[in-house]
Amino acid sequence: MRPIIEVRNLSKRYCFDNRVLANRNLREVFVKALKSPVERFYGRKPAPETEFWALRNISFEVEPGEVLGIIGRNGAGKSTLLKILSRIVKPTMGEVDMYGRPGSLLEIGTGFHPDLTGRENVFLNGTIIGMKQGEIKNKFDEIVAFAGVEQFLDVPIKYYSSGMYLRLAFAVAAHLKPDILILDEVMAVGDAEFQKKCQAKMKEISGEGRTVIFVSHDLMSVMKLCGRVLLIEAGQLLDVGEAEGVISNYLQNLSGATAN
Amino acid sequence: MMINEEASVVVSHLPEGSLAVPHPILPEEPTIKIRPASASVLSNLREVWTHRELLYFLIWRDLKVRYKQTILGAAWVILQPLLMALVFAVFIGKLARVTSDGVPYAVFAYAGLLPWLFFSNSVASGSHSLVANNYVVTKVYFPRLILPIAVVGVRLVDFLVAFSVLVCLMFYYGMHVTWSVFMFPVFIMQIVLLALGIGVWFAALNAGYRDVGAVLPVALQLWMFISPIIYPASTVPPNWRLLYAFNPVSGIVEGVRASLFGLPFNWTSIAISAVITLATLIYFVHYFCRKQDSLIDVL
Numbered sequence: 001m002r003p004i005i006e007v008r009n010l011s012k013r014y015c016f017d018n019r020v021l022a023n024r025n026l027r028e029v030f031v032k033a034l035k036s037p038v039e040r041f042y043g044r045k046p047a048p049e050t051e052f053w054a055l056r057n058i059s060f061e062v063e064p065g066e067v068l069g070i071i072g073r074n075g076a077g078k079s080t081l082l083k084i085l086s087r088i089v090k091p092t093m094g095e096v097d098m099y100g101r102p103g104s105l106l107e108i109g110t111g112f113h114p115d116l117t118g119r120e121n122v123f124l125n126g127t128i129i130g131m132k133q134g135e136i137k138n139k140f141d142e143i144v145a146f147a148g149v150e151q152f153l154d155v156p157i158k159y160y161s162s163g164m165y166l167r168l169a170f171a172v173a174a175h176l177k178p179d180i181l182i183l184d185e186v187m188a189v190g191d192a193e194f195q196k197k198c199q200a201k202m203k204e205i206s207g208e209g210r211t212v213i214f215v216s217h218d219l220m221s222v223m224k225l226c227g228r229v230l231l232i233e234a235g236q237l238l239d240v241g242e243a244e245g246v247i248s249n250y251l252q253n254l255s256g257a258t259a260n
Numbered sequence: 261m262m263i264n265e266e267a268s269v270v271v272s273h274l275p276e277g278s279l280a281v282p283h284p285i286l287p288e289e290p291t292i293k294i295r296p297a298s299a300s301v302l303s304n305l306r307e308v309w310t311h312r313e314l315l316y317f318l319i320w321r322d323l324k325v326r327y328k329q330t331i332l333g334a335a336w337v338i339l340q341p342l343l344m345a346l347v348f349a350v351f352i353g354k355l356a357r358v359t360s361d362g363v364p365y366a367v368f369a370y371a372g373l374l375p376w377l378f379f380s381n382s383v384a385s386g387s388h389s390l391v392a393n394n395y396v397v398t399k400v401y402f403p404r405l406i407l408p409i410a411v412v413g414v415r416l417v418d419f420l421v422a423f424s425v426l427v428c429l430m431f432y433y434g435m436h437v438t439w440s441v442f443m444f445p446v447f448i449m450q451i452v453l454l455a456l457g458i459g460v461w462f463a464a465l466n467a468g469y470r471d472v473g474a475v476l477p478v479a480l481q482l483w484m485f486i487s488p489i490i491y492p493a494s495t496v497p498p499n500w501r502l503l504y505a506f507n508p509v510s511g512i513v514e515g516v517r518a519s520l521f522g523l524p525f526n527w528t529s530i531a532i533s534a535v536i537t538l539a540t541l542i543y544f545v546h547y548f549c550r551k552q553d554s555l556i557d558v559l
Contacts, residue, residue, distance in 0.1 A: 002286055014557060029469065064286060087401040090296060090553040097290035110399045115325050127317045128400055156328075 002099070003061035004180060004211050005085075010094035012055040012080050012235075054080040056235045058094070062180075067202075067212045069226030069243060071219065071250060077235040078215045082106060082184050085213065100179030100211070103130050107184070109169030114158035118149055118168055121157055125172050139175045147171035166194065174201045180211045199225070219247050304549045307403035314402055318410035323417060337418040338425050341377050345370040348490045361492045363521050364433050370426055371520055372489040372513050375448070378419040379455045379509060380480045386411045386459025387476055390467040394559040404552045405545070408463040412455050419448075430520070438522035447515040450537055454508055457541035460548045467555045488513050493526070505529035508536040 055077045062068050070078050083089040085096060086104035111128040112121050122143055126136040136143075144150055147167040149160070157165060183202075202225055206212050216222050222229060222243060229246040231239040239246045299307075308315065327333040345366055352358045353365030360368035389407040390397060397404065430437075466472045487509040488496075496504045504510055511526070511533025518525045 004286060027471070083398075084294065087292070087294060088398060089556055090298075091294065093296055095296075096292070096294035098292035098294075099286040099290055102292060104400065106399045111396045113321060113325060115328050116321065120321075120324065124317055124321055127314050128396060128402070130400075130402075133313050 001063055004064040004066075004099050005062040005213075006095075006097045007058060007060050007085075008095050010055055010058040010081070010084060010096065011053065011092050012077075012084060012089065013092040014052045014054055015050070053235050055084070055091075058232075058235075058237050060230060060237065060240060062211055062213065064100075064211055065206075065209045066228060067206045067214060067226045069222040069229040070213065070215045070232060071217075071222060071229055071247065072232035072238075073254075076232045078232055079106075079184060080235075081232065082182055082213070082215055086182050098180060102180040102182060103176045103178030104182040105129065105173045105176065105184070106182075108173045109165065112157060112165070112169060115156050117156055118144075118153045118160070121168070122172055125169070126175075129173065129176050130178065131176055143171045143175050146174065163191075163194075170194070170198065174198075174205075177205070177208075177210070180213070181205060183212065183214045185216055195221075219251070223247055298550055298553055301546050301549045304403055304405055304545075308405050308409065311402050311406055315406050315410055315413070318406065319413040319417070322410065322414045326414075334421055337421045341370055341373040341422050342425060344373055344377075348373075352490050358491050359495065361494060361517070361521070361523055363435070363517070363523075367426070367429050367433055367435070368492070368517070368521075369490055370429060371517050374419060374422055374426060375451045375513055375516050376484060376487065376489045376509070377422075378415050379451055379458075380484065381418070382412045382415040382455035383459045383462055384476060384480060385415070386455070387462035387466040387473055389459075390463045390555065390559065391470070391473075397556065398559055404556075405460065405548060408460045408548075409456065412452060412459055415455070416452060426520075435521065437520065440519045440522050440525070443515065443519040443525070447512050447519060450515075450534060451509075451512045453541050454512065454537045457537065457544045461540075461544035464548045464551045464555060467559060468551070483507075483509065486510075492517075493529070501529070505532045506536065508533040508540065512537075 058077075058081065070081065072078050080089065082104070083106070084091050086102070086106060088104075088106075109125060111125050113124065116124065122140065123133070123136055127133065144153060147164070147170070149164050149168050152160065152164065157168070160168070199221060202212070202214075206225070212225075214222070214226060226243050228241065229239075229243045230237060231246050231250050239249055330336060332339070348369045349366040353360065353369070358365070363371075386408040389411050390404065393407055397407070462472060462476060466476075486504075486507055493501070493504065493510055493514050505526075505528060511529040511531075514526055515530050515533075517523060
């Protein structure tokens with residue numbers, strides 16, 4: 001079968017220097033502009049850029065209907081990979097082709113505004129994550145029932161308990177039905193019951209033949225949900241294959257590293 | 261990047277009851293291509309069009325939140341230009357005796373303040389649009405251009421609300437409109453385009469250099485005084501008029517007044533302003549599209 005996602009030689013570099021550092025200001029730019037000819041005159045080289053490769057040369061393919069897990073330690077590059085696939089961040093090198101409509105949930109409740117009511121936030125958040133207005137209208141009752149916040153629909157969500165907030169945010173997210181769903185640790189929040197609900201929803205989504213890419217530190221749920229798993233380490237693709245094999249490999253590596 | 265909204269999962273026609281896993285029918289061409297190079301301005305604009313519902317909701321959000329958070333809500337939109345016009349009418353019109361092209365000074369000032377406040381508020385809040393929404397921008401994809409555009413949309417609604425007061429003022433002073441009034445929407449369109457161009461520029465600049473946000477209010481204040489807002493352009497000496505017209509705001513504000521009050525149009529200054537507006541818009545939208553990817557990395 002033809003893959004629905006093709007990732008070819010994907011790399012991402014972040015630079016840390018005066019030009020791209022966060023919170024930089026105009027003064028720094030002027031000072032640097034004035035200093036650099038002086039430094040050149042005295043033969044001093046400008047400070048080297050510190051660069052960091054978050055991803056290096058990643059290639060893989062995803063079959064339609066597949067649930068692909070991505071695992072790896074903190075800072076391995078998983079989130080960068082998801083951000084590139086979600087089109088939030090541009091790759092430095094490499095290409096991705098997708099043959100379907102993607103939708104990303106890197107967090108739930110993106111764009112929720114505390115002063116708006118539950119009802120208003122469902123529409124706002126739904127539109128932000130890429131649903132059409134008609135789609136939200138059709139699913140509105142379903143979303144509200146799933147969240148269980150019927151009585152509080154017209155209350156500003158700043159008065160919601162954190163549980164209600166979470167349930168509403170997840171309810172909207174769970175009704176996003178793209179061809180390719182990109183998930184980042186969405187289930188890492190909430191209590192056990194909430195997580196159960198999330199897992200059931202994930203199963204339902206993958207059962208509908210949708211393609212899911214799923215990052216998690218929860219290896220149990222990766223094992224349960226994913227057919228194939230990518231293991232990323234220091235920005236490089238270390239292992240791809242059946243969930244069980246890759247995960248036990250990863251666990252062995254981890255325990256080996258701590259033993260040393 | 262391209263989006264094909266039609267691409268979807270189709271359930272294959274298998275007899276009911278069988279374990280039918282839906283077979284996705286993949287399009288021949290990729291619906292999404294992710295490449296290191298920046299997308300063209302044209303494809304950015306196409307993306308804005310496909311995301312027009314989001315644009316509408318962002319405008320709606322800002323209006324809704326503002327009217328919920330402030331007691332006076334809509335009244336502020338009217339009070340800001342009205343109070344300013346009042347103060348200017350007393351000090352500039354009455355005490356300093358600045359002329360106003362034969363129009364009552366209060367109406368004259370209000371008609372100038374409306375497009376000016378629309379412009380300066382659009383640019384000021386446009387400059388914060390990327391930074392203020394960074395929690396959304398770093399989590400979800402949508403064309404970033406939508407944020408500064410939404411800000412201008414919000415200010416345009418404010419403008420229309422405040423415009424109703426101008427109609428009342430003109431009625432109160434017994435002023436009549438002429439055929440020139442049909443040029444009014446043209447000038448409003450022009451100031452919208454100018455506000456978009458400059459707003460988009462400062463949105464990108466402020467995301468890159470945060471102290472731009474501190475300099476901007478001062479710059480806007482100075483800009484107001486080199487524009488014919490509280491004095492008529494006719495007070496500028498003739499040999500300075502050409503230079504004066506290179507401030508695109510001056511041609512627009514003159515045009516707004518001329519169309520409302522039936523005064524003669526100053527076509528030279530209108531033409532210069534139109535050319536500069538278009539050039540500004542095209543250049544800065546291009547600038548924004550080129551810079552946006554590297555800005556996301558530092559937001």
